[in-house]
Amino acid sequence: MKIIDKEILSVDTPRVLIDYDVLMSNIHMVHGYAERYQVDVRPHVKSHKSLDIAAIQLEEGAKGLTAAKVDEAAVFFNTATKSFTLAYPLTEEHKIQRILSSTRQFSLDMNLIVDSEEGYEVVALMCKRLGIKLKIYIKIDVGLKRCGLPPGDPRILRIARKVLSDGHLELAGLLSHAGHVYRAGNIDEVIRIARDELKILFRVRKYLLDYDIETKRISIGSTPSLLAGIDLQGISEIRPGNYVFMDRITWKLGLIAPEQIALTVMSTVVSKNKNHFIIDAGSKVLSSDTGAHGSKILEGYGLAYPAEKYLEEDYRMKIISLSEEHGFIERPDFDLPLGTRIRIIPNHACPVVNLTDSLVVHSRNIIRHVWKVHARGKVL
Amino acid sequence: MKIIDKEILSVDTPRVLIDYDVLMSNIHMVHGYAERYQVDVRPHVKSHKSLDIAAIQLEEGAKGLTAAKVDEAAVFFNTATKSFTLAYPLTEEHKIQRILSSTRQFSLDMNLIVDSEEGYEVVALMCKRLGIKLKIYIKIDVGLKRCGLPPGDPRILRIARKVLSDGHLELAGLLSHAGHVYRAGNIDEVIRIARDELKILFRVRKYLLDYDIETKRISIGSTPSLLAGIDLQGISEIRPGNYVFMDRITWKLGLIAPEQIALTVMSTVVSKNKNHFIIDAGSKVLSSDTGAHGSKILEGYGLAYPAEKYLEEDYRMKIISLSEEHGFIERPDFDLPLGTRIRIIPNHACPVVNLTDSLVVHSRNIIRHVWKVHARGKVL
Numbered sequence: 001m002k003i004i005d006k007e008i009l010s011v012d013t014p015r016v017l018i019d020y021d022v023l024m025s026n027i028h029m030v031h032g033y034a035e036r037y038q039v040d041v042r043p044h045v046k047s048h049k050s051l052d053i054a055a056i057q058l059e060e061g062a063k064g065l066t067a068a069k070v071d072e073a074a075v076f077f078n079t080a081t082k083s084f085t086l087a088y089p090l091t092e093e094h095k096i097q098r099i100l101s102s103t104r105q106f107s108l109d110m111n112l113i114v115d116s117e118e119g120y121e122v123v124a125l126m127c128k129r130l131g132i133k134l135k136i137y138i139k140i141d142v143g144l145k146r147c148g149l150p151p152g153d154p155r156i157l158r159i160a161r162k163v164l165s166d167g168h169l170e171l172a173g174l175l176s177h178a179g180h181v182y183r184a185g186n187i188d189e190v191i192r193i194a195r196d197e198l199k200i201l202f203r204v205r206k207y208l209l210d211y212d213i214e215t216k217r218i219s220i221g222s223t224p225s226l227l228a229g230i231d232l233q234g235i236s237e238i239r240p241g242n243y244v245f246m247d248r249i250t251w252k253l254g255l256i257a258p259e260q261i262a263l264t265v266m267s268t269v270v271s272k273n274k275n276h277f278i279i280d281a282g283s284k285v286l287s288s289d290t291g292a293h294g295s296k297i298l299e300g301y302g303l304a305y306p307a308e309k310y311l312e313e314d315y316r317m318k319i320i321s322l323s324e325e326h327g328f329i330e331r332p333d334f335d336l337p338l339g340t341r342i343r344i345i346p347n348h349a350c351p352v353v354n355l356t357d358s359l360v361v362h363s364r365n366i367i368r369h370v371w372k373v374h375a376r377g378k379v380l
Numbered sequence: 381m382k383i384i385d386k387e388i389l390s391v392d393t394p395r396v397l398i399d400y401d402v403l404m405s406n407i408h409m410v411h412g413y414a415e416r417y418q419v420d421v422r423p424h425v426k427s428h429k430s431l432d433i434a435a436i437q438l439e440e441g442a443k444g445l446t447a448a449k450v451d452e453a454a455v456f457f458n459t460a461t462k463s464f465t466l467a468y469p470l471t472e473e474h475k476i477q478r479i480l481s482s483t484r485q486f487s488l489d490m491n492l493i494v495d496s497e498e499g500y501e502v503v504a505l506m507c508k509r510l511g512i513k514l515k516i517y518i519k520i521d522v523g524l525k526r527c528g529l530p531p532g533d534p535r536i537l538r539i540a541r542k543v544l545s546d547g548h549l550e551l552a553g554l555l556s557h558a559g560h561v562y563r564a565g566n567i568d569e570v571i572r573i574a575r576d577e578l579k580i581l582f583r584v585r586k587y588l589l590d591y592d593i594e595t596k597r598i599s600i601g602s603t604p605s606l607l608a609g610i611d612l613q614g615i616s617e618i619r620p621g622n623y624v625f626m627d628r629i630t631w632k633l634g635l636i637a638p639e640q641i642a643l644t645v646m647s648t649v650v651s652k653n654k655n656h657f658i659i660d661a662g663s664k665v666l667s668s669d670t671g672a673h674g675s676k677i678l679e680g681y682g683l684a685y686p687a688e689k690y691l692e693e694d695y696r697m698k699i700i701s702l703s704e705e706h707g708f709i710e711r712p713d714f715d716l717p718l719g720t721r722i723r724i725i726p727n728h729a730c731p732v733v734n735l736t737d738s739l740v741v742h743s744r745n746i747i748r749h750v751w752k753v754h755a756r757g758k759v760l
């Protein structure tokens with residue numbers, strides 16, 4: 001970590017900034033919430049892909065890490081935790097083999113998810129073949145309609161029984177991701193979806209118990225549902241990702257104030273025409289996301305402020321279109337000279353991190369570190 | 381370059397594939413077209429960001445390279461060409477200083493663009509301060525309404541005169557990018573926009589000539605307008621980028637057949653539900669683009685085929701939504717087992733390359749090389 005005592009205004013643009021104090025406060029808030037309910041926090045690394053941020057999360061009490069991709073998870077295997085959940089259905093031998101080899105090499109506590117009998121078969125086969133033990137969560141679809149078995153599906157019971165009778169596998173419990181919370185129109189709907197998620201999981205737990213199958217753990221994820229502050233009794237762990245950064249989506253959902261957004265993008269006015277300021281942040285920095293999980297809840301591609309007027313209402317501008325390396329800001333009733341620094345709240349923080357190799361970390365607008373995005377662009 | 385004689389079906393997914401034969405044929409087609417009109421080709425590296433592809437373009441007759449970002453251009457300075465156009469308005473001293481230092485270090489033939497008097501002033505100041513000479517194109521807005529001076533703007537003449545009287549600057553000519561061609565509904569509209577671009581530039585050239593100012597060169601860019609095959613008489617050079625790959629946009633515009641698309645993404649069915657096949661290619665591989673320059677001309681996020689039925693009409697499927705690491709394919713009237721390889725034609729090739737560290741290059745579906753995406757994620 002390099003120490004650089006310069007103003008964030010001095011960065012070359014476009015550049016992704018992380019406000020360290022806000023990042024820490026977000027981490028404390030969510031970890032504090034989890035502590036109140038004695039629930040483990042197992043952050044999803046897909047949002048930050050950073051060894052530095054993972055180290056902070058673990059120092060602050062995270063009980064392990066979550067990843068979606070095998071190659072991304074691998075970046076974190078030799079760190080301060082041995083406990084991982086790969087919250088993605090693996091159905092191919094070579095990916096499972098990679099996970100199992102690492103599980104052995106680093107003595108990991110490895111949790112996989114299964115949402116099909118075919119998926120179970122291949123995981124079971126590979127564990128048996130390599131003589132390695134791991135834990136299985138059955139993934140339940142709580143409404144996103146992506147991966148997971150819907151509640152009431154008889155395969156839930158069949159897979160649970162198979163796992164229980166398998167010498168190499170342990171039934172960890174049930175796991176879900178209520179990603180459809182990103183399609184909620186307001187905080188009440190967020191709360192409703194978050195409560196429904198728990199109801200569905202408790203119903204599946206009850207159903208399994210009717211067949212004498214104990215659900216040891218229930219693992220849920222998604223930043224919005226946690227920010228809604230619902231009662232977590234009966235839950236074992238949460239797997240938020242985005243909470244370290246927050247973004248325009250979480251703000252739009254009414255879950256945070258803009259001061260809680262840790263990730264911003266610094267850019268510069270490079271040209272002007274009658275209708276637009278043109279800035280040097282385009283889709284290759286901000287992404288074209290207008291929501292998460294295809295939710296499209298936002299208009300435009302981010303909110304922009306002259307950097308020296310950041311978060312001042314009267315100076316808020318809209319990015320209404322993006323080329324790859326240019327953003328189009330609707331001209332407000334004030335003018336800005338070419339070269340003016342523009343600070344942006346992106347729609348969705350996660351893809352923004354995925355588009356850069358490093359993050360400029362500042363405290364009260366003074367640059368303190370440059371953190372690498374270690375797990376970006378990895379392939380097996 | 382590693383030589384790997386495996387089927388593309390064997391790649392770990394998601395992975396970006398380049399069909400070498402199609403790539404070469406695309407390069408030959410556009411370079412042949414330029415040759416017919418004795419026009420220079422100066423490819424834009426933003427699409428591929430690859431030293432390997434740039435080397436091919438230069439071998440095939442490209443007269444230099446174009447880049448948008450200083451840090452991206454820098455990756456190509458020590459290669460088989462000395463001639464560069466930075467087709468992006470630079471208004472900041474430190475960026476211009478970086479370009480000028482490299483111009484001196486590598487003895488480059490450097491062309492910058494200017495679209496404001498303030499921009500001219502800072503370029504002129506830095507060239508004088510460092511005692512370095514370079515060429516200036518005046519950027520003309522031909523309808524994209526992004527950067528560039530609109531035809532008829534008196535600043536065009538003022539800047540031309542200032543450049544001509546500056547000891548360090550040479551007036552290269554006029555430069556444009558008709559990016560609004562991506563908003564065209566069909567090939568006729570593409571042709572109309574491409575012809576209008578030339579008319580506008582010729583009008584500006586005539587206007588300058590009325591003041592005894594000679595426009596040495598006219599440089600235009602954009603793959604669609606070139607694919608439309610308009611008459612290039614009077615043009616000095618073209619700066620296409622996307623043409624090496626092509627994508628669903630160029631296909632949709634009616635400019636190519638799908639067999640001319642060199643870039644595809646290999647993915648895998650990882651889960652299934654009632655309505656969707658879930659694949660392991662999401663917005664972090666495909667991007668959320670539904671057009672270029674915010675054009676939104678496409679529905680969904682790419683076309684998908686079972687890899688062994690690639691381009692067979694009856695097997696074409698639609699990717700209708702994306703999470704970060706998952707794609708949702710609308711279930712067709714046939715079933716596919718988990719683990720099936722899915723080959724995707726992305727909406728927009730350029731952001732896809734920007735999302736990966738390497739490209740798997742194949743010939744007739746046999747992997748031949750893995751090329752690095754050298755200029756991705758660079759910062760000053």
